[in-house]
Amino acid sequence: MKPHEFRPPEQELARFRGRLAVAVGVVLLAFVVIAGRFFYLQVVRHDYYHTRAEDNRITLLPIVPNRGLIADRNGRSFARNFSAYTLEITPSRVRDVEETIDAVSQLIEIQPRDRKRFRKLLDESKNFESLPIRTRLSDEEVAKFVAQRYRFPGVDVKARLFRQYPEEQLASHVVGYIGRINTKELESIEESEDQANYRGTEHIGKTGLEQSYERELHGETGYEQVEVDAGGRALRLLSRTAPVPGNNLFLTLDGKLQAVAERAFGTRRGALVAIEPSTGGILAMVSSPTFDPNLFVDGIDPQNWDLLNNSPDHPLINRALNGAYPPGSTFKPFMALGALFSGKRTADQAIADPGYFDFGGHRFRDDKAGGHGTVDMVKSIVVSCDTYYYRLANDWGIDGIASFMAQLGFGSRTGVDLGGESTGILPSPEWKRKRFKKPEQQKWYAGETVSIGIGQGYNAYTPIQLAHATAVVANNGVVFKPHLVRYIEDVKTGEKRIVEPQPVRRIPFRPEHLDTVRRGMIGVNQSGTGARAFAGAGYVSAGKTGTAQLFSLKGGTYREGSVGERLRDHALFIAFAPADEPKIALAVLVENGGFGATSAAPIARQVLDYYLLGKLPAGAAAEDEDASDAQ
Numbered sequence: 188m189k190p191h192e193f194r195p196p197e198q199e200l201a202r203f204r205g206r207l208a209v210a211v212g213v214v215l216l217a218f219v220v221i222a223g224r225f226f227y228l229q230v231v232r233h234d235y236y237h238t239r240a241e242d243n244r245i246t247l248l249p250i251v252p253n254r255g256l257i258a259d260r261n262g263r264s265f266a267r268n269f270s271a272y273t274l275e276i277t278p279s280r281v282r283d284v285e286e287t288i289d290a291v292s293q294l295i296e297i298q299p300r301d302r303k304r305f306r307k308l309l310d311e312s313k314n315f316e317s318l319p320i321r322t323r324l325s326d327e328e329v330a331k332f333v334a335q336r337y338r339f340p341g342v343d344v345k346a347r348l349f350r351q352y353p354e355e356q357l358a359s360h361v362v363g364y365i366g367r368i369n370t371k372e373l374e375s376i377e378e379s380e381d382q383a384n385y386r387g388t389e390h391i392g393k394t395g396l397e398q399s400y401e402r403e404l405h406g407e408t409g410y411e412q413v414e415v416d417a418g419g420r421a422l423r424l425l426s427r428t429a430p431v432p433g434n435n436l437f438l439t440l441d442g443k444l445q446a447v448a449e450r451a452f453g454t455r456r457g458a459l460v461a462i463e464p465s466t467g468g469i470l471a472m473v474s475s476p477t478f479d480p481n482l483f484v485d486g487i488d489p490q491n492w493d494l495l496n497n498s499p500d501h502p503l504i505n506r507a508l509n510g511a512y513p514p515g516s517t518f519k520p521f522m523a524l525g526a527l528f529s530g531k532r533t534a535d536q537a538i539a540d541p542g543y544f545d546f547g548g549h550r551f552r553d554d555k556a557g558g559h560g561t562v563d564m565v566k567s568i569v570v571s572c573d574t575y576y577y578r579l580a581n582d583w584g585i586d587g588i589a590s591f592m593a594q595l596g597f598g599s600r601t602g603v604d605l606g607g608e609s610t611g612i613l614p615s616p617e618w619k620r621k622r623f624k625k626p627e628q629q630k631w632y633a634g635e636t637v638s639i640g641i642g643q644g645y646n647a648y649t650p651i652q653l654a655h656a657t658a659v660v661a662n663n664g665v666v667f668k669p670h671l672v673r674y675i676e677d678v679k680t681g682e683k684r685i686v687e688p689q690p691v692r693r694i695p696f697r698p699e700h701l702d703t704v705r706r707g708m709i710g711v712n713q714s715g716t717g718a719r720a721f722a723g724a725g726y727v728s729a730g731k732t733g734t735a736q737l738f739s740l741k742g743g744t745y746r747e748g749s750v751g752e753r754l755r756d757h758a759l760f761i762a763f764a765p766a767d768e769p770k771i772a773l774a775v776l777v778e779n780g781g782f783g784a785t786s787a788a789p790i791a792r793q794v795l796d797y798y799l800l801g802k803l804p805a806g807a808a809a810e811d812e813d814a815s816d817a818q
Contacts, residue, residue: 249387252406253348255433257362257396260673263442265362266397268348272329274321278309280341288320291342294335295328297321300488308367308486317343322485350390350484356477358445360505361438361605361671363395364480384408393483395505396436396671399606403675406433435676439468447797447804448473451790456778458506460654460669461794464763464772466688467658467667469603471773471794472651474506499753508608511647512776515733515783516571517761518642520704521656522579523564525591527700531583534703537563544577547634551577568707568731569715573641580640585631588639589615594694595656596666597648603669611652614645642733653761653774661729661763661772663701664694705729709766717760720788726799729766730791732783733759755779758786764795771798 257266274295281287288297288305301321308318324332329344336342350365368376368391376385385391386408392398409430414423448459452475459473476498482491495503504510526532542558544551553559553573559566567575580588592598598613612618616631623629638644651669659666667688675684708729712721716732735757758780763772773791780786796802 250409250411250427250430251348251387251389252408252430253432254350254365255400255404255406255678256435257404257438258435259438259440259442259445261442262437263354265352265354265358265438265442267351267353269351270346271322271349272324273319273345273347274324274328274332275317275319275343275345276305277317277341277343284309287339287342291320291332291339294331295321295324300490303489304486307489317345319485323349352480354442355479355481357442357449358440358472359395359477359480360474360507361395361440361472362480363397363399364393364483365390365397366393366483367486386410390484394607395605396438399604400436400672400675403436404433407431432678434678437673437676438671439463439466439470439673440472440671441470441798444794444798445471445473447471448790448794449475449477451793451804452777455780455786456500456506457776457780457787458510458650459773459775459790459794460507460651461771461773461798462654462658462669464658464662464769465667467669468673468688469669469671470771470798472507472671474504474508474510476500476502478502505605505607506776506778507650508603508605509649510776511609511611511649512757512759513644513646513735514642514648514653515735515757515759516573516642517653517731517733517759517774517783518640518646519571519576520568520660520708520731520761521592521595521597522576522588522640523568523707524660524696524700524704525588526579526583527564527703528696529583529587529591531587532564532579534564534699537561538575538578540572540574542574544574544581544637546577546581546637549634551637564703565707565710568704569710571711571716571732576640577637580636580638581633583640585615585636585639588636589613589618595659596652597656598652601651601655601669603651604671608651609649611649612645612647614639619645643736650774650776653759653776654772657761657763657774658769658772659694660701660704661769663698664696666691666694705766708762712762716784717762717788720784720792724792724796726764726795727766728762728764728795729769730760730762730788732788733761734781734783735759737779753779755781758783760784760787760791762791762795764799771795 253268256264256268258264274291276284276287278284288302291297297320305318305320324344332344336344352359352362352364367389368385372391376382381402384405384407388405388408392401392404397404407430409428411427412425414425444461448461448471452459452473455475457473457475459471460469461471462469478495482495487495523532527534538561540553540558540560540562542553542556544553551573554571558574559570559572562570562572562575564575566572589598592613598611600608600610614635619631620629635644639646655669668691670686670688672686674686676682677684708731709727711717711732712724712728712730717730721728721730737754737756756779758777760775760783761773763769773794775787775791777786777790793804796804
């Protein structure tokens with residue numbers, strides 16, 4: 188076409204119409220795609236995006252419930268809650284944590300232990316969590332910080348409920364303590380059905396009743412529906428579901444009896460368990476030394492943790508449940524009862540005690556040179572005649588001994604409602620085969636049975652097992668499971684769920700057999716090894732002293748001052764009273780205390796005096812009155 192030549196109008200119009208049709212088609216197609224997308228988003232996916240929009244508009248804020256209380260049988264508080272202000276930092280919202288802490292410390296006192304505890308929490312937590320740098324702020328400190336709040340993004344003052352243990356060290360191993368949820372516990376919660384119920388919760392029971400009754404004490408988490416703007420700021424409260432407080436625990440424990448027992452130990456290491464034979468309710472449980480559970484509530488500082496964790500006295504271990512000790516001569520009444528039960532001995536059957544028992548070329552010596560003369564069963568308990576029980580064990584055999592002792596609960600957990608209970612060691616050929624790897628170590632030798640008869644050898648039992656077995660004898664063979672919780676109170680309804688004591692089993696002891704053992708144990712406290720400790724008691728009690736050897740003398744004579752303090756013998760004592768109708772049965776252990784008659788029996792006397800007569804040791808009455816006033 189020449190430059191100045193024009194196309195026909197009809198041709199140009201056709202070309203224009205074609206282009207217009209294509210453009211209209213593209214526009215219509217775009218509108219169809221957009222309409223389809225709108226239909227998909229607003230109709231097909233309506234529910235999904237409506238939920239997402241609501242989630243962006245509405246935030247659910249968890250409301251942590253009040254934790255349940257713990258009190259003794261008389262209502263004495265052992266664990267309660269109080270409200271206080273904390274200064275908290277959210278690490279993910281601050282540029283530099285250390286600089287922020289330094290700046291805040293110009294307003295609020297932050298001590299080195301606060302910083303150490305914060306760093307420990309920071310290592311254990313996720314960085315978007317709010318962590319306390321200072322707890323229990325005063326009103327003046329709160330006002331001072333709030334006035335300068337704008338300077339510290341990521342730092343807030345929050346009102347929180349704190350756990351408090353008003354009795355401090357008293358019964359701390361029983362009550363236990365709470366602490367911040369660690370990574371392992373968080374993973375366990377996320378895998379459980381309780382995940383939703385722990386939203387917003389930062390603490391959980393770590394030991395004692397706080398741990399074993401965590402589900403009861405925790406309660407049900409509530410929540411608030413709050414409308415927020417695009418910046419996440421709250422606009423208005425839409426709805427609120429109140430939390431349900433945790434249930435309260437009322438214990439079988441007698442707080443005053445517990446205080447008497449702990450005071451009786453003084454600075455000595457050991458354990459005591461006192462049980463009501465007719466129900467299995469635990470009246471007192473002592474592990475000495477003890478500790479203050481309040482140290483753990485906010486996160487224990489490194490200095491205190493080091494003192495507790497590295498102490499040679501191991502105050503964090505519950506000796507009553509976890510410590511396994513040779514029972515010594517406290518084993519003899521159970522041996523005597525088993526001999527009668529199995530027909531290996533009669534009450535009147537006597538031996539001539541020369542002061543030793545020869546077996547397999549080895550001489551097993553009695554504690555009294557020259558022996559005790561003619562000894563029947565009652566006298567064997569009263570004078571604690573080793574020779575009598577050497578012979579009995581040899582005649583009875585290890586299988587018979589192990590079978591009978593298992594019925595009394597030795598070598599198995601009692602089932603008490605606390606975690607971490609040890610099984611102890613009830614020796615037998617089967618146990619030895621499992622315990623040792625080398626064939627020559629797995630063989631059971633007859634001479635080992637002889638030592639078992641006097642509570643030595645491989646014998647190792649927990650104080651609660653000794654107390655439990657003593658309670659079974661006191662209760663004429665009726666076995667109750669030891670327990671600490673008397674009833675659980677539902678805070679919402681006021682309903683009390685009583686822990687009804689039910690007999691676990693009944694061992695068919697004959698009354699005359701029980702009477703023989705009881706007479707022997709009464710004799711111990713009237714004329715035997717326990718007589719000095721129980722002189723002038725206003726009640727008749729049945730008991731048995733014991734001394735468990737730790738240090739091998741290799742044929743020499745034991746002299747307490749010649750061995751190191753922690754190698755000295757353990758002192759033990761078991762008892763029940765009144766002897767005719769027992770209301771309390773107990774076991775006492777004093778680590779490295781020497782003789783049971785001089786170390787353990789006096790502790791038992793103080794406990795029985797208070798429980799049966801209401802009699803307090805000299806000087807204790809004023810202390811107890813001061814403690815009550817402080818409450």
